[in-house]
Every structure is written in structure tokens, then in C-alpha cells.
Amino acid sequence: MQNPIASLHDNITRFGFYFGGATLVGIVICFWIEVVSRYFFNSPTLWSNALVAYFLCISVSLAMPELARTHGHIAITILSEKLPPVARVKYDRFLVMIAGIVCLITVWIVVDETLRQIGSGTTTAMGINVPKYWLSSFICYAFINTSFHFLRHAFFPAPAVDKNNT
Template sequence: MNAPATLRPPGRLASIHDAITRFGFYCSGACLAAIVLSYCYEVVSRYFFAAPTTWASSLVSYLLCYTVFLAMPELTRDRIHIFISIVLDQMPVRAATLLQHGAYVIAALACLAAAWFCSEATWTQYVRGISTVNEWPAPKWLLSIAIPYGFLSTAIYFGRLAFDGQPYQSPEGI
């Protein structure tokens, strides 16, 4: 099977966006590694030394947010986001292309709306000084900031996909 087709950047701004996205994806991987290491440490600490940590559970939940929302734009850029193609695969290429690009526009608008809503919530958390309520409190905005970034960056990629001029190609053929 061929590697998935990646979105071709139309210019310098898109190249910068792609570089930021790739960096975020690597950070997402680092967060995932930290989650695995902290859980392993917690298991060893708890069951072999009878000394459970007070921070591992909080760290995992904090990093999980970053893991998801830093990876999301890269998955969209590489067109490996979740995509159910059964209807498009049965259509002529021109009609499938129009429908797919229309779906990308709708996805971009939905992600923009989510980014707007989440950025307002994050700003409110910052202004009000809201912290998490667990054994390892942290300012909520520091955790939430990844959410509007992920949605905004993903919205930009869906917009780029919608107007890239590429004809529909089934994910099986990519």
C-alpha cells in the first residue's frame, strides 16, 4: 500500500504552518512517552514499593489533552483522519470530489467554531485564574490552550484540503 498523500503547501505561510504542525506532532509523541513512563513508574512504585505517587494520575490526564490536540492537525494534513468513504467510492470521481471538498468546507467551519468556543473558554479560565481540582492543581488555561490550537490548525488544513484542486481518491488507493 502506498504512503498517504500529503497536502502540498501553496506557499511560504503554508510551509510555516506545516513546520509548526510537525513540531506539535513530535511534542504529542513526547507527551505520549511521558504518559507511558509515568504510568509505568506509578505501577512499580505502587505495587513493588507500596509507595503510590500523588502526581502520576494528574500528569497523565494533563498530557492526554496535549497528546490529542497536538496530533490532530498532523493527522488531517496527512489525510489520515477518520474518513468513511463508502458513499464516495460508489460515485463518479467528479461528484465524489465535489462532495468531499464540500465536506472539507463543513469540517473546516465546524473546527473554526470549536476553536472559537474553546478559545473563549480558555481566555475565561485565564482571566478568572481557574485551576484544576485534584491533588496536583494547575492553571486550567495551560491545559486548555492546546484545544483551540488543535481545532484552529485542523480547520486551516480542512480549508486547504477543500481548495487543493485534487480529485477524489479513495483512501484505499492512497
């Protein structure tokens, strides 16, 4: 049975992943509107490119923790595959611990920048004028949530699953 806090963390991550998928729908809609307005009405929008960029930032930020949770990230495994099973487990745990620490350092940098944006009142450009810290908060969420998943994998590894017997 899984820890209720870990289960809540997984559910929040999964919800964010689905919300990130919804922003991809927003990207498609923005492109449709741009194509129709540009090529059928000869009146391109001023906001669609910016909104697509912001939706992409949100989508990636919300998908990143789910990839860490499910080990869905790209890995170069040539070294770990050559290690004996016991050493491989230790090596994999060490790598996810380092990844979690790097993500936490990134959180510190992003939070510092977000606070600077709040203090200076920095806003986005390209036709959509919203506080820039809104986007930075998604990036902060991405890295802190991803770091928690990496650290969970490092300190509380799930039992190995035999992929041939599932």
C-alpha cells in the same frame, strides 16, 4: 513548488505531532513511576494519574492537525465511492469545508471558555495545581490548526496521487 506559508504551516503541524508523540513517552514514564512506587514501595503517587490525563489531552491535541493534514482521519466513504470522479472531488471538498467551519466554531467556544478560565483563575485538580487555560490552549491550537488544514484542502486541493503508480 509549495507556498512558503503552507510549508511553514505543515512544518509547525509536523513539529507538534512529534511533540505530541513525546508526551506519549511521558505517559509511559508516569505509569512506570506509579507502578514502581505503588507495588514496590507501597506508596502510590498523588500526581501520576492527573499528569497522564493532561499528557493525553496534549498528545491528542497535537496529533489532530497532522491527521487533518495527511487525510489520516477515519472516513466512511461508501457514498463518495459511488459518485463519479468529478462529483467525488466536489463532495470531498464540500465535506472538508464543512469540517473546517465546524472546527472554527469549536475554536470560538474553546477561546470563550479559555478566557473565562483566565478571568476566574480556574486551576486543575488531582494533585497538580496549574492554570487550566494551559490545557485549554492546546485544545484551541488543535482545532484552529485542524480547521486551517481542512480549509486548505477545501480551497487549495493537492493534485490527486495515483496510489497504484507510486
